[in-house]
Amino acid sequence: MVLAGTQPGIIRTDLLSHLNYDSDILRKITDEARARLENMTVVSFYETEPTPPLSGLIVDRTSAIMNIDHEDVIPLWENHRDMCRFSGETESCKQVCRALRRITYQPQNVKRKPVRTSTHSSEMKLSDIEKLCMAHFNMVNLTDYKRRLPKPIEGTCQWIRAHPLFVSWFEEAKSTLLWLTGYPGCGKTMLSYSMERQLEETSQNILIYFCDNKISMQKDAKAILIGLIAQLVHRHRAMVRYIGRVFEVQGMSMLSSFSALWSVFERIIKDLKSSTLYVIIDALDECEGSSCYDLLNSIHELISASSSSAGSGRHVKFLLTSRPTLGQEKVAIPLHGHQLAIDEGQPGHGEDLRVFIQVKVNEITSRRGCSEETKDFLLQALLSRAEQTFxxxxxxxxxxxxxSLASINDFQDIIAKLPRDLEATYLNFLSALPSHHQDSAWQLLRLLLASSRTLLLDEVNIAFTIQPFHESSGDVLRDCQPAIHQTVLGVLGPLIFFWSKTVTNPLVIYMTLIRECLL
Known part of the structure; x- marks a missing residue:
């Protein structure tokens, strides 16, 4: 076979000009392809890793996708060479398989909107506005952020799928909320990441956002909405018109207006063709206070409005994660029946921690060539002292x-010295206590540390309340905290843990870790 243009005298130099950036010919070919694909299910994958020895991507996201309605856009953590040939059942391979399953089960009678292909000058101006909007709505690269997150161990994070609260949240035919709470280090972010992967098995309409108070662009509710809207528009390109309409009036100021962003978000989700949209927001406690309350109250209003207008056919299911204290503070959302404490005696969470410890110990001892005795020692030491926290x-x-030392004696020495590291961790928590809570915090800490056993909340309440001027038990009871559980959480937060023991007195406080650190 002789390729056209390889024979002397017939080199097609005109073809080279067609390959220029943003050429008219390439745009025409793309528009024609979009028109042909408008009634087909399209899944576009794009590379995220440079192909050695190059330092950049060969085909970036903009060039890899079609920008059509109903297109599902999925990043693969692969380079250009490896993204279509997998060494086995890698995570990228599983993503492709999940997409194929969705296509297989998707109804074929969905009517698609026609794709706009005109290049008339009056529409080119709107296109320019849309491009400007998208540039501002892509301020945070959540794809890169997700890639840096620790990934769940194979087989973990499955327990929640059978939990009654999750089953109810997933199966209810209405907009609803599931709020997962847990103290720092209990695995909330890994659970969020895993929930996204699990939901992708049955739906492509999943949004996820990770709050992070260490990153200025990820720590308020406006940033959350910008991230969610950007994901929606990437998957449903025609929805950019809702951004453009507001941007034409407000300009850049819309990015600093929570109400403007929420209005755009609501308009987009009302226009979606799918019946259910899943929204996962992780670490909401790291979202700035006042804007966080605005977001929570707006979610509450959306859910309430959806419940009162049954039959709309469109549902938004929110899954939030945070520390336990956030749900106790000035939030209009009624949490009864919607809040799940993942680190308060959930059997599945404890099993996940055991599996995590076992896998990590196996990895360390295998790399170091440790003996079975050393491995058994590490397993027992970690399992006996983990206290339900990663x-x-x-x-x-x-x-x-x-x-650099890895004998059993070396590991014993390391673990024996760990309380000093834990002390530094908990002292950071102590130093971060609000000044108006410090006296109460020290009073509670002295009480809990001096106790020879775990205490019931009623006992803590009385001991915390009693003063020399009280003359009778009635005086003490009259001055007790009406919601001691919330009081202790609000004052001490992650320094203490609650544990269910009995039905009649369900909550007791234990402080095993911090007791070892502070005494």
Whole structure:
């Protein structure tokens, strides 16, 4: 076979000009392809890793996608060479398989809107506005942020799918909320990431946002809405018109207006053709206070309005994660029946922690060539002291990884010295206590640390309240806190844990870790 243009005298130099950036010919070909694909299900994958020895992408996201209605756009953590040939059942391979399953089960009688292909000058002006909008709505690269997150161990984070609260949230034919709470280091973010992957098995309409108070662009409700809207428009390109309409009036100021952004978000989700949209917002407690309350109250209003207008056919299911204290503070959302504490005695969470410890210990001891005796020692040491938190385990593993010595005696020494690291961790929590809570915090800490056993909340309430001027038990009871559970949480937060023991007195406080650190 002889390729056209390889014979002397017939080189097609005109073809080279057609390959220029943003050429008219390429735009025409693309528009024609979009018109042909308007009634087909399209899934576009794009590379996120440079292909060695190059330092950049060969085909970036903009060039890889079609920008058509109903297109599902999925990043693969692969380079240009490897993104279409997998070594086995890798995560990228599983993403492609999930997409194929969605296409297989998707109804074929969905009518699609015609794609606008005209290049008339009056429409080119709107296109320019849309491009400007999208440039501003892509301020945070959540794809890169997600790639840096720790990934769940294979087989973990599955327990929640059978939990009654999750089943009810997933199956209810209405807009609703599920709020997962847990203290720092208990695995909330890994659970959020896993929930996104699990929901992708049955739906492509999943939005996820990770709050992070260490990143200025990810720590208020306006940033959350910008991130959610950007994801919606990437998947449903025609929805950019709702941004353009507001942007034409308000300009850049819309990015600093919560009400303007929420209005755009509501208009887009009302125009979606799918019946259910899933929205996952992780670490909401790291969202700035006043804007966080604006977001929560807006979610509450949306859910309430949806419940009162049954039959609309469109539902938004919110899954939030945060520390327990956020749900106690000035939030209009009624949390009864919607809040799940993942680290308060959930059997599945404890099993996930055990699996995590086992896998990580196997990895460390295998790399170091440790004996079975050393491996058994580490397993027992970590399992017996983990106290339902991944935070402590992460600290231990980091210390073990840093050590250049790996005998059983060396590991024993490292673990024996760990309280000093834990002390630093909890002292950071103590230093961050609000000044108006410090006296109450020290009073509670002295009370809990001096106790020879775990205390019931009623006992804590009385001991915290009683003063020399009280003359009778009635005086003490009259001055007790009406909601001691919320009081202790609000004052001490992650320094304490609650545990269910009995039906009649369901909550007791234990402080095993911090007791070891502060005494």
């Amino acid at each position: 935070l402590w385990v992460h600290m231990v593993l980091a210390s073990l990884e840093r050590s």
